[in-house]
Amino acid sequence: MLMAGVLGCVAAAYAAKPAAAPYTLRGDWQQGRLIFGHTDPRAKVEFDGKSLLVSPQGDFVLGLDRDQAADAELRVAVPGRAASVKHYTVRAHKWDVQRIDGLPPAQVNPPPETEARIAHEQVLIVAAHARDTERGDFMQHFQWPASGRVSGIFGSQRILNGTPKAPHYGVDVAVPIGTAVHAPVGGVVSLAEADLYFTGGTLIIDHGHGVSSVLVHLSKLEVKVGDEVQQGEVVARSGMTGRATGPHLHWGVYWFGQHIDPQTLVPPMPATQAAAKISKPRH
Numbered sequence: 024m025l026m027a028g029v030l031g032c033v034a035a036a037y038a039a040k041p042a043a044a045p046y047t048l049r050g051d052w053q054q055g056r057l058i059f060g061h062t063d064p065r066a067k068v069e070f071d072g073k074s075l076l077v078s079p080q081g082d083f084v085l086g087l088d089r090d091q092a093a094d095a096e097l098r099v100a101v102p103g104r105a106a107s108v109k110h111y112t113v114r115a116h117k118w119d120v121q122r123i124d125g126l127p128p129a130q131v132n133p134p135p136e137t138e139a140r141i142a143h144e145q146v147l148i149v150a151a152h153a154r155d156t157e158r159g160d161f162m163q164h165f166q167w168p169a170s171g172r173v174s175g176i177f178g179s180q181r182i183l184n185g186t187p188k189a190p191h192y193g194v195d196v197a198v199p200i201g202t203a204v205h206a207p208v209g210g211v212v213s214l215a216e217a218d219l220y221f222t223g224g225t226l227i228i229d230h231g232h233g234v235s236s237v238l239v240h241l242s243k244l245e246v247k248v249g250d251e252v253q254q255g256e257v258v259a260r261s262g263m264t265g266r267a268t269g270p271h272l273h274w275g276v277y278w279f280g281q282h283i284d285p286q287t288l289v290p291p292m293p294a295t296q297a298a299a300k301i302s303k304p305r306h
């Protein structure tokens with residue numbers, strides 16, 4: 024009894040004076056979000072076992088996928104201090120799921136002869152998303168790459184003839200073909216392809232620390248791989264190339280392979296643009 028009492032006192036003393044976390048965070052622990060962190064620039068940061076870059080100013084970023092598991096672990100080790108290991112609960116988002124049955128099979132799956140092409144293109148895209156550069160552009164406030172009616176939201180999913188298709192990993196803005204497309208924040212162009220099977224004219228801009236923007240269905244690319252771009256710079260013209268059903272800009276944001284909702288990074292679309300009557304939906 025005595026021992027238990029003593030240990031109880033020790034535990035209470037620790038509880039009363041918890042060590043302050045050696046970092047601060049900004050963002051919501053919810054699926055599809057980025058979380059921005061700040062710590063000692065010398066710190067070693069790991070998120071779910073993945074080592075993260077820490078900038079010379081102490082900034083880091085992590086992403087919570089559309090389907091992120093509920094439990095996430097952040098480990099921050101500052102030299103000379105015990106490592107901080109903390110678990111966070113990621114809130115699930117209720118994504119829009121639509122079931123469509125009775126479609127002709129050709130409409131559900133790409134033709135078999137396109138398999139090799141699609142696989143090759145996927146390798147290029149995966150390589151672009153895998154980049155982990157020291158750029159700090161991701162710390163800027165993101166801007167919409169184009170203004171118009173939001174015609175498709177992030178995370179929605181269609182189940183065609185019982186087969187779940189890839190969720191919609193981006194936001195669609197209905198704009199006429201040829202509309203200027205602006206860099207949401209600065210970066211370096213990591214992929215510029217005029218004609219990919221699914222996405223047609225496609226740009227990927229590396230914003231640093233694994234954060235990138237994907238801009239697709241473009242009719243014209245105004246930049247090439249390796250170009251440095253500034254926030255707001257015109258990087259392309261919109262279109263409806265690839266498997267698009269109408270003219271629109273599709274904008275995706277990634278943290279490595281994780282899918283982030285771009286709309287969580289920008290202010291609401293200005294009302295006049297949001298109300299504009301421009302037709303045609305997502306791809």
Ligand SMILES: [Zn+2]
Nearest residue numbers: 195273305306
């Ligand atoms: Zn889209």
